[in-house]
């Protein structure tokens with residue numbers, strides 16, 4: 001649709017007018033720092049930062065109703081910069097000019113209602129929001145779209161010329177970083193650090209294919225992270241880990257989209273997310289808070305953060321009911337099929353604590369919950385979801401296991417509606433499915449296959465069939481007819497099919 005064809009009061013706001021002011025805000029000493037430099041931690045006290053709009057009340061210049069209409073009409077436009085997460089430009093990074101925005105197809109991922117049979121099993125209405133349908137097949141693209149748009153902005157305005165973007169990753173961050181950096185060649189190049197043998201072959205292939213410099217490091221993600229921090233401290237590189245607060249801004253789009261998908265009515269809605277480095281849950285809480293404060297939504301949905309028992313520092317922190325007694329202790333992780341969340345010392349923990357407080361306070365009750373799940377349940381529920389028509393990755397399975405655990409603990413009731421974050425595409429983690437089907441999980445994963453969920457291909461080669469087609473050697477005539485007949489008979493036999501009536 002063309003802007004000119006819109007109702008007058010919408011047309012005035014349909015194309016965002018970049019401007020305003022944003023600052024890095026330190027969650028430790030409360031200092032603000034200018035965004036004309038790339039900062040990851042506070043220069044004064046070393047704490048993590050969040051980026052804040054200096055005039056948050058500015059978002060109240062329009063009524064909630066007008067914002068809702070602007071976003072809904074904006075969806076019909078064909079302006080590339082507004083096709084992705086920046087449909088919500090004013091709520092993400094209003095300072096960015098539209099010509100700096102990088103759009104590679106991220107955001108607006110499908111919200112798919114769970115199959116009736118699966119909902120019946122779980123005992124409530126729920127949806128998967130398939131963030132695996134982003135361009136690099138995980139939600140990390142949301143944050144990268146924002147972080148790389150900011151870098152492009154810095155380059156265009158002469159704050160930086162060439163940028164080497166680096167990140168440590170459990171797999172998906174590097175895939176996304178390498179993809180967006182590759183798009184901005186030659187000004188932006190990327191280098192990624194991965195824990196050796198701790199990412200899946202699919203995830204390793206992604207930054208390689210995008211042309212990034214890929215380094216494999218002994219140890220786990222937490223070790224890679226330390227090396228990247230040393231690089232960022234000592235060399236002129238742009239850090240793209242979730243310490244980078246621009247990524248958090250981009251990931252807030254997940255919340256905005258859920259609001260829009262449910263017509264901005266989130267009464268009795270529960271959003272379930274896996275937690276690793278805790279950037280995602282930070283962003284999702286922050287996003288809902290912004291929409292709530294601006295009157296775009298009238299109530300804050302319940303948030304349920306899920307962690308595997310093999311990497312559960314956030315769950316442990318909140319298992320202490322008395323806030324005054326809570327103390328954060330990093331954990332040593334054990335192997336997890338929710339591999340992208342296998343993090344013992346989440347960078348965003350201070351953000352989680354800060355935002356959980358704010359979220360509960362604005363909700364007028366405890367509205368953010370944390371539940372642990374077993375590795376066995378992660379795999380069983382991932383496979384179960386996918387046997388009902390979904391494309392959940394292991395973390396999507398973790399969310400479903402978490403929803404069931406939240407029901408068991410009466411955190412969530414049957415009358416509510418849940419939205420589960422399938423954070424990546426199932427194909428990225430096909431190796432875990434294969435290990436399950438072939439009963440090859442190393443003991444420390446603590447996963448053993450359930451027969452009813454195992455699947456394997458069957459080779460059909462009837463013993464009485466002398467000739468079968470081979471590459472470069474097709475069968476013809478009688479031999480081919482016999483091959484087709486015998487193989488189809490054999491398959492029909494295995495599927496218990498009887499011949500159609502009237503056929504011999």
Ligand SMILES: *Cc1c(COP(=O)(O)O)cnc(C)c1O
Pocket residue numbers: 138139140172173242274275276277278279280281340341393395423424
């Ligand atoms: C990064 C990632 C997570 C964890 O998100 P955090 O922001 O680190 O908490 C979960 N699932 C997938 C697929 C991921 O790539």
Ligand SMILES: [Zn+2]
Pocket residue numbers: 026027028029030031042043044045046047
């Ligand atoms: Zn500080």
